[in-house]
């Protein structure tokens with residue numbers, strides 16, 4: 001891939017609208033967000049990216065004389081509450097926001113989830129664009145149209161709403177703190193394991209120092225292809241859950257980051273796939289995850305709690321727990337997995353069931 005190339009996807013949202021996704025350098029501005037032609041733009045931003053949000057607002061005012069106001073939202077999950085949604089509606093009302101105006105969400109997945117939810121529901125739906133500023137946001141949260149807030153359980157309330165445009169500026173992602181780059185890499189390498197061997201090769205060669213210009217557009221392509229396929233053939237989207245069944249239970253039980261949990265979940269799924277499907281890539285998968293700095297074993301957890309979390313997942317499907325397993329890299333299959341196999345997977349990440 002040549003340096004400085006811009007990648008664009010025009011993704012049908014299933015309801016006749018198009019979501020355009022653009023990845024490039026130096027593109028985190030009003031023009032790429034489709035914000036310049038609007039009379040009024042409400043920019044919702046995470047605290048850490050307020051300078052970018054201010055710049056976008058300044059662009060809009062300077063270029064068209066339109067009004068652009070920035071509202072700094074609480075950070076991370078703190079923004080994903082109905083209370084904050086209500087306060088944001090009130091703010092939109094107070095600035096005279098109308099149906100012809102645009103909301104721009106600037107930040108990671110938590111911010112785009114709540115900005116999308118507000119846009120989907122205020123005045124029964126207004127336009128929204130995202131500048132996605134974390135790795136996880138770029139390759140996962142901003143694509144696919146899921147929005148939501150937390151109500152006791154995570155993401156319990158939400159709607160599908162595709163933004164008109166998603167902008168991913170690699171210059172912003174290149175400057176991410178190492179920890180955000182590390183945990184975000186779990187979703188990027190997951191996309192590789194389920195569907196793109198070039199991503200796998202890239203991380204195998206360079207670990208966390210991987211060229212984001214090589215892997216980010218590729219991982220976005222995996223998510224876009226999967227989401228689009230799911231409009232026709234329901235269920236394909238489930239392959240994106242690779243590493244998430246056991247991973248999510250460990251995330252909750254151990255209180256670790258989503259990226260770390262998905263990494264451990266992929267190791268467990270890899271062990272199960274070795275047994276059930278003759279998957280030969282378990283060792284290579286572990287070595288690549290370690291090279292990125294992601295964990296391949298779980299911290300100690302309350303095993304009863306873990307079992308209860310997995311059981312709750314199980315009840316969602318009357319036939320038992322369904323997991324994404326790899327027949328090989330790039331060949332995900334959805335399989336029913338019994339209790340013994342789950343134990344085997346847990347043992348592979350250091351969690352002894354007995």
Ligand SMILES: NC(=O)c1ccc[n+]([C@@H]2O[C@H](COP(=O)([O-])OP(=O)(O)OC[C@H]3O[C@@H](n4cnc5c(N)ncnc54)[C@H](O)[C@@H]3O)[C@@H](O)[C@H]2O)c1
Nearest residue numbers: 046048075076077108109110111133134136137140141146
């Ligand atoms: N809608 C979906 O399909 C979907 C998919 C996956 C995850 N999610 C959601 O995404 C959220 C997780 O996203 P996340 O990992 O981006 O977390 P996040 O949005 O909480 O951001 C993590 C931290 O990074 C900071 N940050 C953002 N951009 C930065 C930058 N450029 N430089 C420095 N710091 C920056 C934020 O202020 C925050 O403190 C969760 O709420 C999850 O539920 C949604």
Ligand SMILES: [Zn+2]
Nearest residue numbers: 187244258262
């Ligand atoms: Zn995930």
